[in-house]
Structure formats: C-alpha cells, structure tokens
Amino acid sequence: MTQSNKAFKIIQIVPQLPPSVNGLGDYAINLALQLQKDYQMETIFIVGDRYWQGANEIEGFPIKKLENSTAEALLSSLVPKEKHSTLAPEAPVILHYVGYGYAQRGCPVWLVEGLELWKTQNINSHLVTMFHEVYASGKPWTSAFWLSSLQKTLASRLTVVSDRCFTSKELYAEILYKLSQGKQKKIPAIPVFSNIAEPKQVPALAKRQRHLVVFGGTSNRLQVYNNSSSVLSRTCKLLEIEKIIDIGPPVDLNFSYIDSIPIIKMGQQPAAKISETLLNSLVGFLNYNSDYLAKSGIFAAYCAHGLLPVSVQYSAFTIDGIEPGKHYWCLNAQSISLDNWEQLQAIADNAFAWYQTHNLSVHAKIFATYLEYLREKK
Template identity: 35%
Template sequence: MKIVQIVPRLPPYTDGVGDYSIRLASQLLKGHGIVTQFLVFQPDIEIEPIIEGFAATVIPAHTPKALLSVLPGNIEGIILHYSNYPYIQGKIDAPFWLPTALATAVRQRNIKLIVMFHELPFFKFKKLNFLNPIQSLVSRRLVKVATTVLTDSARFQAILSRWLKQPVTCIPDFSTIGEPDERIPPLSDRSRRIIVFGGSDRSRVYQNHLKALLYSCHALGIEEICDIGKSLNLQPSNFPGVRLVQMGFQPAEAVRQLLLNSLAGFIDYSRFPGDLGKSSVFAAFCAHGLVPICSCYNPSEADGLEMHKHYLVPNPSLKNLSLTQLQTVVNNSSTWYENHNIVQNTKVFASYLSK
C-alpha cells in the first residue's frame, strides 16, 4: 500500500509533528508494508527530495489545484497531520481551501483520508480559553470530509466527537526520539542525573520553575542537571549545589542513552493543562523508565495520567519517597505508555487505512 502524509514541515526544520510523522512512516513500513510519500505544506522552504528514506515534495501553493497536482496517482490513502497554527498565515487566516482539496481527492480517487488532530485552534486571552471561531471552521470541515478522525488528546476527543456526532479515537503521543532497543535498567542502576530536554519552550523550566527544579534535585539526591536542545546560554552559577551540563543538540540515539542512564526527567507543561498525554517529551521519559517530574499538577486524568501515580511534582512529599516508591511510579508510567507506544499507535493508523 502507498499513502501520502501531509505535514507542516520536515527535518531539518524543528517540528514535533514532523518528527511524529517520520517515526510513524518508518513503523508503517516496517510493521505493515505501507509506503509513505510526504507532502510538505509550507511552500517557502527547501527540502531534500528524500528524507530519512522517504520521498518528499513541497506543495507549491496554497490552492486545491496545487495540492492535487503533486498528489501521486497510485496512493490508497492520505494522513493529514493537522496542527492548525503551522497551516495558517495570520491570526484571522485559515486554510479553507485545504478541506476542499482533500474532499476532491477522496471523491475522485476513492481513497481513505485520516485526519490526525494534533491541535485544535484555541484562542487564549488572560484566563480565557476558547475555540477560535474562524480557524475552527476549517477543523469542522476537515472532520466532515475525513473517513477517520484521530487525536492525541482526550480534551480534543470530546470536542471532535461532538462535531462528528460519533466517538473519535484518542491515541496519546509516542516518543518521537524513539524507544529503547535494550533492557530498561531499574533506578538503582542509574546515575543521579535529571534530564531537561526539548525545543526552546523548555526555557520556561529555567525562567519560571528553577526553584522547583533545584528542589527536586535536592529531594532526590540529584547531582547533575543535563540540558539537551538548542543552547539557552544558562549560567552555572544559578544552579548551586548541582552540576549543570549543557549538551546542546544531540542525535536521537545519544539522547536515548542519556535517558536510560538518568534517574528523572523534568518537564513544564503548565501551558497545556489537561494535555500531558500529548507531550512527546513526557512520553520519552515514560518510554525510557525515568521518574517523570512535572512542574505542577496537570489535570490529565482523562488521558489516564494521575499525579503521584504516573508522575510526581516538586512538593515536600518528594523527599520522603524511597527508591522502591519511585520505581513504582516509573513502572506505572511505563505501563501507561506501552498501551500507545509507536507499535500500538501505528496499528491504529494501519487498521483504518486497510478498512
């Protein structure tokens, strides 16, 4: 089977959705014999014709004609990875042409269309949080033209199910840096190191939660903070009592090895309450057997995640936990992750493509 995946960007451009789609394409091929060709949405970037073994083409313009002109004739399905902000040009803009183009492709080619909603267009103003009325029109249209609708957030699932008037499948994100090929060592065999990694957004950890990070280190006997990602020019003098190692960008394999030999991972996901299950960084911590520590409580019970059971927060109880109790949290988070690791998530996509 041959399919197309439509994405905002692909490597070397930093993009979580692009990383997700590349991992998905690899597992679709490995596990199901499904071959992906990528169509890249943003027309103002240059990409290699082959990216990690997969053919890739930029959609030359934002029109139905342009998309249909580069859509291969021998495909049996399309996966649209929709995270609305990369698909718009301004706050009052929306790609109304996109659902029109996809509806035409589905009708003319008689092919499957899976729309994976990585985001919904929420507008945030102070403490208000509501759907952008213009951009959500496109999301609603995509729901109607899709043969299958998926999402990675239980919060989005409720909205999409209401729009579709039937249940929508939710699959929390897998680790986009990959998963360990070897035995996951217990905490007792790991270095007293805590990992902070991801895109430039991780700067919020140091700007807003440095005190909580240092407290976590003190409570758990952490000797080293390892920062992985684009350089933030952190000052070691701001990290008393603990060694700061700034690794910069690292290959995925190097990151995986560091994760497997570290005690804990620290993440700030407070900007996305209720959506911890869609964090690929959190997923990576779970996949590699670290103690996940969140900067604060994140109400993600709908995604199956409970504070103190699947992750910890920097409060006084942290220093009273034994290594056995910490290992229980790790085991719980690992079990939660195994239900939607890359193999399990890919099975969901493959099943809808083959129906």
C-alpha cells in the same frame, strides 16, 4: 490483520519535516518507518509549508513540497498529471493537522478546500486525519481569540470530509465528535509516542546516575529555567542530583549552575545519543500543563525510558489515563522519603507501563487497521 507482500502506497501530509526542528515531523517519519516495517506500507510525504527547505527524500521516502499555499496546488499534488510521478493517484492520505503548521494565523483555508475538492473529484479517495491540535483560544486582545471561530469551522469541515479521525487527547476527541455533525461515530484518542527511541528494557532507578534531564525545545526548557527554578532546585536537593543535563537547541542562560549543581549543555543530539542519556539518568523534569501531558513528546520520552517524571504543574484529576502521584511526581503535592526507592520506582514503572499502551507499534497498528481495510477493498 492480514498482510500483503505487495507494497501499499500511502500519502502523509505534514507541515514540515527535518531538518526543521519539529516534533510533528518526527512523529510522521517514525510512523512511516513503523508502517513500512510491520505492514509493508510505503509513505510519500507532502510538505505543506512552502517555505520549508529540505531534501527530496527522507529515510528513503519521497518528499513533494507544495510551492504555493493554495487548494489548487494541493489538488495537483494529490492527483499528479505526470506519468512518472512518485505520487499514487488513489493512495489514501494521512493528514497531520495543526492549524498553525499550515498557516500563520492557524486558519489553513486552502488546505481544507483542497481536500474537499480532492474528495469530491475522486470517489475512491480516502482521508485519515490525525488532529494534533483542534483550535486555539486566548484573551480578547489576542488573534487566537478572534480567529478561534474560523479555526473551529475548519476543524469541523475536516472531520466531515475525513473518513476516519484520530487525536491525542480524550478532550479533543469529545470536541471533534461534536464538530463532526454525526459523521464520526467514534474518534480514538491516542497519546503521542516517543520520537526518541523505545528501549525494550530500562534499568532500575537505583542503578542510574544522579542526573536530572531537561529536554525539549527552546520554549519548553526556558519555561523550566525561568519560571520554575525554585522547584528545580528543591528537586535536585531532595533527590541528591549531581548534574543537570540540558538537551535541545541552544538557550540563552546567564547561569551555568542551579545552586552548586552544574548544568551540562549537550545541545541538539542524535536520537540514539539522547536515548542513551535518558537511560542513564534518574529524573526527567518538565514544566508543562499537566492536563495536556498526553500530547507531550517530552513526557512520552521520559516515560518510555523509565525515568522518574517530575512535573512542576499537576492536575487534581486523572486525565488521559495519567494520574498525578502515580505516573509522575509532583514536588508540591507529594512527600517522598529519599530512601523510599520503592515508591519512586513505582512511579517510574507506572509511567513506563502507561506508555506501552500507546507506543509506536500500537500507533502503527491503529492506523494500519484502517489502511489495511482499504488495501483489501482494492
């Protein structure tokens, strides 16, 4: 891929950015930084959540917040009338799509209509959509059930209006391919990267402290403590864990120990501090649908830092290249001797190697390959 010394402007549309605690926002910022570093591509952010509160730039990248959730507001932001606007009229757009990020019920009709108008009115426009979600489903008494048809229609319209589509799961890629009505010939599935750094080297498990990490947002960690405490306890006993390190927004727990093992509440920490803690710990514990680990930033962080990933849930199949027993340990499905460090290390090594196939640099290269093609056409 040839690289130009001239900065190439691109636009990334996101629901929110920091200071909001949002993995998708962190994903977009890290992608912007890597595209800037490796390919001299300069991002301009458009924030779609009109209630978002934040600065007008982040990491040196300008931010434009939509004041209204309307197609017209989006269109005017993509095609600015101001002579001195930071937005580039013909800059290609990367849309980070998750319906619930742009609309309370997961149906951002205004967003899709705005992009359709923009594409219709600007023949040189280019849209790349990263589908972090496709559409929801649920029980008949939930809104997700009744709105899934509209969500599916909006996803279909986005695949048609997009010049290129990416997603994080092979299942999503198959669904989107069918929804695209022949527009998309191939939709790559790229598991998410770690938003918490990517160390080049990781210490062996035997050289780490006997610490178990529970990391993530409030709901993910409560899922661990409230719904899988027995598995957590057994894991700690089998691996002779000395401390449980809790990292993330405060959670309301009425206990400070699992059996006799203390829970050290670190709270929210800078990425560098989290990375240091992960590198020094033995186990990364999570209770997450194992069919969707490819889109879990928590699992990605554990893999990138060479921990032994331990999952409460496990699949009977290999999904997105992730095989139970090979890329994560399942307490209820595997029997591992405490002195079999080779077997434990093999799982951590496999998880680390799997992660390298789609790390941040790989993500940036995939996006840049298509964006570079647009640069050369100009």
